[in-house]
Amino acid sequence: MGHNPARRTLGVAVAAITSTAAMLTGIGTATAAPVQPVLTVQAPTPTALTPAPAKGAALTAQPNITLNSNVTKLPNDTDVTLTIDARGLAKVANVTFGDGCVTKGLIATCDQGVQPTQIGGGIGTSGEITLSALKGAPQGASGSYTISGRATAGVRIVGSSGTVTVGGPEFDLGAMVNHTNVAIGSNLSEPIKFTNAGTRPSAGVQVVLMPSAGLDFTTHYSNCRYGTGTAYPHLTDLAICSISSWVKVGETAELAVPVGLHVDQTALYTYLDSMVEPLGYTADNYWLLPGHTWKQGTGAKLGLKVLAAGVPSTAPAGTAMLLAADGDSANYQVASISARNTDDFGVTGGTAKAAKGQTVKFTFSLVDHGPATLYDHSGGEGSPGVLVTPPPGTTIIGSSANCQPSRSFDPTVTAHGPYLCSAGAYFVKGEVNTFTLTVRVNTVIAGAKGSVKIQWGEGIGNRRPPYDTDPRDDSAFLSLN
Template sequence: MNRHFRRRTAAFASAALTTAALTALCTAAPASASADDTDPVITLQKPAAVAVPTAAASGTETTVQPDLEYTTDASSVQTDATITIDARRVAKIANVSFSDNCTVENNVATCWELFYDDDPQGQLGSVTQMTISALPGVAAGATATYTVSGTATAGTIVGGTGSVQVGGPAFDLQPTVDHTGLAVGSTVDEPVQFTNTGDRPAAGAQLLLMASPGLGFAQHYANCKYSEASTSAPSEYALCTFTRTIQTGEKVALATPVQLNVTTAAYYTYLDTQIVPKGDPGLARTIDGHTWTEGTGGRLALTVLDPGTASSAPAGKVALPLTGDHSDYRIAALTADNTADFSVTGDTAQGAVGDTVDLHFSMTNNGPATLYDRSGSGIGLTVTLPPGTTVVGASAGCYPDSDVPQERAHGPYDCGEKGDYLVPAGHTADFSLTVRIDQVTPGAQGTAAIAWSYTPGWRPPYDPDGANDSAPLTLN
């Protein structure tokens, strides 16, 4: 909710580039080489298989778009590229169309791209899109592949192959239940229920449960595995596997609701729930990189609420995309009756005219609750400087409240950590501003104060003690 986070978020917000904007960018900067004078290698990441629904599916999108994502080995990239997508095999089972930056002949698309990024961190965006829908009369289970290749003005394009199949399971998850006023130390039940609204059965299902700080799984089942992350949100994961066939139209529920312990760290807490066919390639992106431990309790079972209809279509592993109010991903908000006392420390410094001095200040979450603001509006400080000073340096995370020269020089400044939407109990964030003393004023005083909200006087219910929300920054 605080001001500094919103300003910084807006400054770095991304938007899709139109063809005109890309053309202007290309004109403004020659696309002859990467900025580090090394021709980049731009590699298409293996596209995940996609499934397109037939008319027998319900609650699903009518079209799908494969993810065409690229990475690079270069520290910066600036090059025109031509991407070629050969979709002739796919066109035998599906309708295929392409984005406006492509010219198409006989289901082979030639697409213009501009890969441009000063700090790609390995990832590059693209504007080329392929849109696919099933042809009428094609049987569920039909599969075809497409190929992607390319050339670049500067560098090398490494392409790849993707696949498309007709039909698939679609697990429509019933909305989960929100809870408020949960007592610390209590256990809360969260039912899970879903229906296969797709046009193919699934040979199994996988349920991913993600608990935020303050929640812990009370049961550890033998057909589930668990992973913990102490400094992130979610903080605990459970991945449960069910090997029974889920027929089309079948409705099932967990035989035992998910049981969650409410810990001393709980305030804003959440349970994210995702259900997919066993083997769905989209799940790997979420679970890769975790260390898992098998549960040692009994097995978590599914209870059949409606058996659905047996289908002659082969079982599918790739989920159909759901639409509207239908979803295979739900979030339950569970708020605990708890507190988190934030406090601020200031600083005192001495100096003569012309001296530069550091003013140190910090913010601490004294707990007991961990604060997790899922909106992304982090918790930080607004800093006013002692009069007679000019800012000449700032620690990481401190920025002037605006780009107006007067405020860059004399404040106010906003200070917050990266990831400050998640503040564990006991965590202290340290900051500093370096100022030049232009005029000595005995007892000149500024302030570091928690920026709770744009609304004057508002403070959150979890922190009833406002006496320690600010601290002085004093010179001489």
């Protein structure tokens, strides 16, 4: 998704979870009861450490620490301090803390500073805890740490805990097959092949399959559960398949049957995102599970086929997964499918009358006429937007939030345009994205005309994409007086 869940970032983030509460006070009068702000520490991803080598330094890992809020606005001057108690890791890991932490043995108090009042997409800081396996710690050894905190301004902190183990599986997912110039109505096969490049076996695998708009599964298996919902509109079908086949260290295997996909009439540029994880590992899926309705498949059972045998190991099976040596995850791959289809985008303009000194708001739009669904996997670089220029004799005094000057910090562009309006990365047939531009009339000019034009994404240099073959609706006027 423009969002890649397997590429984990480090540090502390504050994310908003909107919550409302209300109660009736008095007779016939509804007032909102005050809600105490609560920041909850999300349980960190279980961490698997690469065993320490006989010589040289052990690889390090930094668990995520995330604070979720029950409100969208914190009180002013909310200062947050976290306390990390890692005494439970004394026999498992070397522990170091961030520069902003005051330490006493394996306990650290880390001042996060004053948080922004408006809680939105989150803020990041450097990692507060860094771990590496102790020399001589056996594979399978485990420990835990706790995170608690305090805050000013009446904000409550709810703590959490994390687990650390030595050694673990590491699934390296092989490159997937990309498909081009595919006919609508086709059925495709997508092999899923992986190697356990870790230090411990796994008692099974969990395969997560995320096809985007235009793709449907052709087969549903009894050991897969399938999700539908609107939490991520571009994901039209989801599957989490649990396969209880032991995977040895060094073993290469693939799904016994490739993933079958049907290409429907909405397909254009679409994708199959895939992850392979140890059975029972849920750290990468917490974002995926809510907001969907899950149903167990009723077909045959999906299994594995061993392509290259692994090696015997006395290490116990693991569920927490090692990161690759570069600190990233190698268990995530994307297959792209481009279909022979079209998707016509057009714009609408607006008309207004106003005297000198008056203000007027123009409303205009970007319309997806279909028939395809466009999903820009890059997150917006290849999406259509709108470039809007007001009529002459006017000054721009406001716009909808998704319209901004096309050149930052340029007072001429800020006052007179053009403005670039963004419509996101996912479009379905019939979708209308509406924008506004508010101007003040400085000089009355009869028949003054501004313009509304489609601006194709930065990734394609504003060149018309091949799927939109009709240029007649690519521009419109903003007419004034």
